[in-house]
Amino acid sequence: MSNHPRTLSSITLSIGLLAVFITVASWILLSYPIGSVVWNYFYGVENTGELDLPVNLEAQVQTDESKFPKSEGAGKGKDGAKSNVTVDSGNPPKCDLYHGEWFYDPGGPLYTGSTCPVLTQMQNCQLNGRPDKEYENWRWKPSECELPRFNAAKFLELMRGKTLAFVGDSVARNHMESLVCLLWKEEAPKNRGNRHMHRWYFRSKSVMIVRIWSSWLVHSTSEPFSNVPMGVAKLHLDVPDETFMQYIPNFDVVVLSSGHWFAKQSVYLLNNEIVGWQLWSPPQPQEMKVNNVDAFGISVETSLTAMVTHPNYTGLTIVRTYSPDHYEGGAWNTGGSCTGKEKPVLPGQLVQNELTNIMHEKQVTGFYQAIKKQENRSKLKLMDITEAFSYRHDGHPGPYRSPDPNKMTQRGPDGRPPPQDCLHWCMPGPVDTWNELMLEIIRLEFEGSQNLAS
Numbered sequence: 479m480s481n482h483p484r485t486l487s488s489i490t491l492s493i494g495l496l497a498v499f500i501t502v503a504s505w506i507l508l509s510y511p512i513g514s515v516v517w518n519y520f521y522g523v524e525n526t527g528e529l530d531l532p533v534n535l536e537a538q539v540q541t542d543e544s545k546f547p548k549s550e551g552a553g554k555g556k557d558g559a560k561s562n563v564t565v566d567s568g569n570p571p572k573c574d575l576y577h578g579e580w581f582y583d584p585g586g587p588l589y590t591g592s593t594c595p596v597l598t599q600m601q602n603c604q605l606n607g608r609p610d611k612e613y614e615n616w617r618w619k620p621s622e623c624e625l626p627r628f629n630a631a632k633f634l635e636l637m638r639g640k641t642l643a644f645v646g647d648s649v650a651r652n653h654m655e656s657l658v659c660l661l662w663k664e665e666a667p668k669n670r671g672n673r674h675m676h677r678w679y680f681r682s683k684s685v686m687i688v689r690i691w692s693s694w695l696v697h698s699t700s701e702p703f704s705n706v707p708m709g710v711a712k713l714h715l716d717v718p719d720e721t722f723m724q725y726i727p728n729f730d731v732v733v734l735s736s737g738h739w740f741a742k743q744s745v746y747l748l749n750n751e752i753v754g755w756q757l758w759s760p761p762q763p764q765e766m767k768v769n770n771v772d773a774f775g776i777s778v779e780t781s782l783t784a785m786v787t788h789p790n791y792t793g794l795t796i797v798r799t800y801s802p803d804h805y806e807g808g809a810w811n812t813g814g815s816c817t818g819k820e821k822p823v824l825p826g827q828l829v830q831n832e833l834t835n836i837m838h839e840k841q842v843t844g845f846y847q848a849i850k851k852q853e854n855r856s857k858l859k860l861m862d863i864t865e866a867f868s869y870r871h872d873g874h875p876g877p878y879r880s881p882d883p884n885k886m887t888q889r890g891p892d893g894r895p896p897p898q899d900c901l902h903w904c905m906p907g908p909v910d911t912w913n914e915l916m917l918e919i920i921r922l923e924f925e926g927s928q929n930l931a932s
């Protein structure tokens with residue numbers, strides 16, 4: 479992927495979307511030349527497909543100020559008032575949780591790869607032989623407040639009698655497994671999974687944690703359509719994915735995420751007309767109106783709008799923003815590597831990734847489009863992890879994706895890096911921070927309403 483010195487996204491935009499698109503498109507062509515076959519390498523474990531959507535905390539929007547006058551939404555913006563009130567105090571803080579820095583915490587993680595039974599092997603970096611461990615110790619410090627360590631008892635208490643659902647791709651799975659691992663020490667849950675969804679039930683407080691796979695968050699079919707053959711995914715960008723929408727009235731908190739699947743082969747439809755495609759070409763020349771990056775933004779707007787206008791959904795929707803990957807010097811299949819990264823990028827030394835920036839921007843734009851249409855029964859918050867996680871090139875499994883003792887972990891004699899995963903996150907690892915942020919969002923939301931009720 480092409481890295482450039484830090485540029486503001488506004489500058490990127492001023493260069494012109496066309497230029498950006500050409501860069502992105504050529505990167506993607508370079509990166510994924512053989513389409514979904516290679517992607518299955520990463521996503522094959524659950525080829526129903528999982529991708530996640532990021533949640534942007536700073537973009538949280540207050541849906542009902544009169545009811546929750548002091549909640550975080552009011553002061554969360556980038557220009558939110560500075561405050562010395564910590565998140566941990568009783569008062570809802572005016573704190574931007576998404577700008578800050580990583581610091582080394584000798585305390586270490588709250589679980590290990592051998593104490594959490596639900597951890598996917600591919601992200602169990604220590605048991606897969608990763609030699610360094612420091613990446614487990616870096617914690618996030620928002621500039622103006624503290625982000626408390628995850629408190630499992632508090633989470634379960636706040637969620638008493640409620641259901642939290644993760645909807646998305648394999649990074650959503652990563653997020654969910656981190657949460658279940660963090661809760662496991664407090665209480666071993668019961669597996670209540672069925673063929674529609676993964677479910678873990680924490681009996682003491684009647685809390686259900688759910689995961690539903692949705693690669694794109696919009697309706698997709700593989701049936702032949704017009705001149706697009708069977709097997710090529712057709713995404714109806716204006717129709718939300720029914721596989722999760724049918725369940726949402728039952729959920730109290732929904733964490734939506736997606737993004738990475740828009741690099742895969744697919745054809746985009748609006749109003750049943752083909753408007754664009756990715757890694758596919760129409761047999762007759764046709765104008766491409768929607769590229770894969772645009773398609774991502776539209777899918778976010780469609781799925782979020784469906785949630786915030788749903789007559790029977792009264793929950794809290796948290797959108798986790800795009801999770802940055804770190805294939806340096808190439809893409810995941812063209813020699814890109816995160817091998818040997820043992821510390822976070824130092825503040826000020828971040829190299830901007832144009833694809834990450836444009837995906838984030840499209841997602842946030844889709845989020846605000848949905849906010850405009852919301853009908854106040856439910857709430858919508860953004861958990862904006864993209865920038866903070868751009869620093870964590872050390873947090874991925876790299877070559878330590880399997881316990882196979884004979885796997886390649888070093889560059890070959892020709893200098894080629896070993897096959898590796900610089901997209902998902904080690905557990906334990908930086909991904910646990912997502913649950914600390916999520917707990918803060920939930921706490922501010924639910925404690926705020928409790929305070930008002932009392």
Ligand SMILES: *[C@@H]1O[C@H](CO)[C@@H](O)[C@H](O)[C@H]1NC(C)=O
Pocket residue numbers: 560561562
């Ligand atoms: C916040 O705390 C710092 C250090 O404790 C202090 O210097 C600063 O004046 C405080 N700011 C406000 C707005 O109270």
Ligand SMILES: *[C@@H]1O[C@H](CO)[C@@H](O)[C@H](O)[C@H]1NC(C)=O
Pocket residue numbers: 789790
């Ligand atoms: C909402 O709930 C009502 C009453 O249970 C039901 O008739 C209606 O179909 C539901 N609407 C949606 C969109 O699920």
Ligand SMILES: *[C@@H]1O[C@H](CO)[C@@H](O)[C@H](O)[C@H]1NC(C)=O
Pocket residue numbers: 541542543852853854
């Ligand atoms: C939602 O609440 C906001 C603020 O209270 C209000 O301005 C808006 O009109 C409401 N929207 C609907 C559809 O009721």
